[in-house]
Amino acid sequence: MGLLxxxxxxxxxxxxxxxxWSVLLLAPAAALVAAAFAREPLLAHWTVTFMGGAARFVAQFFPIFLLGALFGKLMDDSGSVTAIAHFMADKLxxxxxxxxxxxxxxxxxxGGVSLFVAFFVLAPMAQQLFRKAGTPRRLAPAAIAxxxxxxxxxxLPGTPAIQNAIPMxxxxxxxxxxxGLGVIAALIMLGFGMWWLGRAERAARRRGEGFGEEPGVxxxxxxxxxxxxxxxVAREFDLAEIPxxxxxxxxxxxxxxxxxxxVVGVNLVMSLLVIPRMDDSFLSEERWGPTTLAAVGGVWSVIVALAVAILTLILLNWRRLTEIRESVDAGATASVLPLLSVxxxxxxxxxxxxxxxxxxxxxxxxxIEGGPLVSLAIATNVLASLTGSASGGLTIALDTLGETYLRLAEKQGIDPALLHRVAVIGAGTLDSLPHNGAVVTLLAVCGCTHKESYLDIVVVAILGAILALVAVIVLGSTVGSF
Structure with a gap:
């Protein structure tokens, strides 16, 4: 009955x-259903087990959600995202x-900008470029994805995405x-995705298919x-704060x-130079609880990198950010709903x-046959696909099985860094199923439907990621982490 x-x-x-329906309501309700079938105490599981797990996630990652959303909003309001997008368009x-x-x-x-902020800048740019080039507009969502x-x-190593921070x-x-494995995986995803989109564009030209009809409402x-x-539940930015x-x-x-x-430079310096040389003896004091520098150092590096980047951004764009309080408030507020949902x-x-x-x-x-790397990849894949959230599925997998995988890695001589990279890439594959919030939002922003554009998203965002995941597992199993 419990498994049922x-x-x-x-x-x-x-x-x-x-x-x-909102996950804020669904998640505790579903948890109580599972507990009821197992004949476990419902209120204890809600107020202790459920809230304990949720609170640990908030305690660990709220600073990254907060600073990440704030940085993305300030980059948008300063016009920086638009400037970069137009520069690429003009040069290429x-x-x-x-x-x-x-x-x-x-x-x-x-560089740390939320993909939802990027969507709203890239979608109109893509429509304009594709119209001039005669490229089918149905390919725009896949290109953005x-x-x-x-x-x-x-x-890519060093990315400040929350998914890359969760295993730390x-x-x-x-x-x-x-x-090294991360760069190889990135090249596979980029190369395979560009090959597919180029192939689709050439096939469309042979058929005489142009930009197509203007998007509907x-x-x-x-x-x-x-x-x-x-x-x-898909990413760390609340759509309602974008306007x-x-x-x-x-x-x-x-x-x-x-x-x-x-962002990238400070993160690198903190990760490789500052944190490893830090005197962590103070963490042994009882008031800090059972933690170590290894457990918090990675998160600290990302927090400092985002904080320094935010200060840099404000100083460089002080005159452009004429309503800075409103921008800061919107950025901070944008982090709350995604954080609590995940x-x-x-x-x-x-x-x-x-x-x-x-x-x-x-x-x-x-x-599962194939060893810890294969079973970890499958676990993160399945949970990310079921929850429609790479960050949610990844955290659930590591909360429930992380210690077990770490012990197995130690016994088999597997570098924890390899576990990290496999887990993150695994969570970023089947999370792009049709119900994923990022997919739904991207299609809505581009004015496209699942029927028009989802197949190309599957190829570039799922198949390409699976190929990269397989390559990382094979290389990691053969030569180890590098």
């Missing part, structure tokens, strides 16, 4: 979330419209875990509550790029993991 309850609870969570031109969109999206998201939601989220407390790693993704609720704030004139591209460089999914996972029947699930996952 877990399956029913998970099915209900997926179904109602797909129908647009309509003849390389797809490449322009992909690189513009990759540059801003690798390739640049914003694949290799810059899960593969579990494995004692940094954002630069397995850098677009859904306002910032005001549609169902899209907003789905998007909240708030005042957008100034775009700065020079060098001014726009500098804060992004600061934390609720984590709380649901904590309840499920505490039920006696979960032992059978754990045994099944760990018995």
């Amino acid at each position: 309850g877990i399956l029913i609870a998970l099915a209900a969570l997926i179904w109602f979330a797909y129908r647009g 031109g309509p003849r390389r419209a797809i490449l322009s969109v992909v690189l513009a999206g990759a540059f801003v998201t690798y 390739l640049g914003t939601s694949t290799f810059t989220m899960s593969a 407390p579990f494995f004692g790693t940094t954002a630069f875990a397995a850098p 677009r859904i306002d993704a910032t005001e549609n509550q169902a899209i907003r609720d789905r998007a909240a 708030h704030g005042h957008r100034g004139a775009a700065p020079h591209v060098l001014v726009a790029i500098l804060p992004l460089i600061v 934390a609720s999914l984590v709380g649901f996972g904590a309840v499920v993991a505490a039920l006696p029947a979960f032992a059978a699930v754990r045994t099944w996952v760990l018995s």
Whole structure:
């Protein structure tokens, strides 16, 4: 009965979330259903197990959600994202419209800008470039997804994406875990995605297919509550805050790029030079609880990098940010709903993991042939696909199985950095199923439908990521982490 309850609870969570119900309500309700089938104390699981799991997630990652959303909002309101996008478009031109969109999206998201902020800048740019080039507009969502939601989220070393930060407390790693493997994975995703989009564009030209009809009436993704609720579990920015704030004139591209460089550069210095040399003896004091520098150092590096980048951005764009208080308030507020939504999914996972029947699930996952890397990849894939959230699925997987995988890695001589990279890439594959909030939002912003554009998204965001994941597992198993 306990296992049946877990399956029913998970099915209900997926179904109602797909129908647009808020995860804030669904997650605790589904957790109570699972607990009821197992004949476990309901109130204790809600107020202790569920809230304990959710609270731990908030305690660990609220600073990254907060600073990440604030940085993205200030980059948008300062005109920096627009400046970078236009620079790419001007330099590469309509003849390389797809490449322009992909690189513009990759540059801003690798530098720490939320992909939802990028969507609203890149979509009109893509439409304009594709119209001039005669490229089918149905390819715009896939081009944007390739640049914003694949290799810059899960593969490139140092990316400040929340997905890349989540494994750090579990494995004692940094954002630069397995850098060589990460770069190889990124090149596979980018190369495969560009090959597919180029192939699709050439096939369309042979058929005489041009830009196509102008998009119909677009859904306002910032005001549609169902899209907003789905998007909240996908990334770290609340869509409702995008229209708030005042957008100034775009700065020079060098001014726009500098804060992004600061994010990556400071993160690298903190991860490789500052944190490893820090005197961590104070963490042994009882008031800090049972923690170590390895468990918090990676998160600290990302926090400092984002904070320094925000200060740099404000100083460079002080005159452009004429309504800075409104921009800051909107950025801070934009972090709250995604944080609590993902934390609720984590709380649901904590309840499920505490039920006696979960032992059978754990045994099944760990018995998957291929070793810890394969089973970890499958676990993160499945949970990310079921929850529609890479961050939620990844946290649930590591909350329930992270310590077990770390012990297995130690026994088998596997570098925790390799576990980190496999887990992050694994979470960034099947999370792009049709119900994913980022996919729904992207299609709405571009004025496209699933029928028109989703197949290309599947190829560039799912198949390309799976190929990269397989390559990382094979290389990691053969030569180790590098």
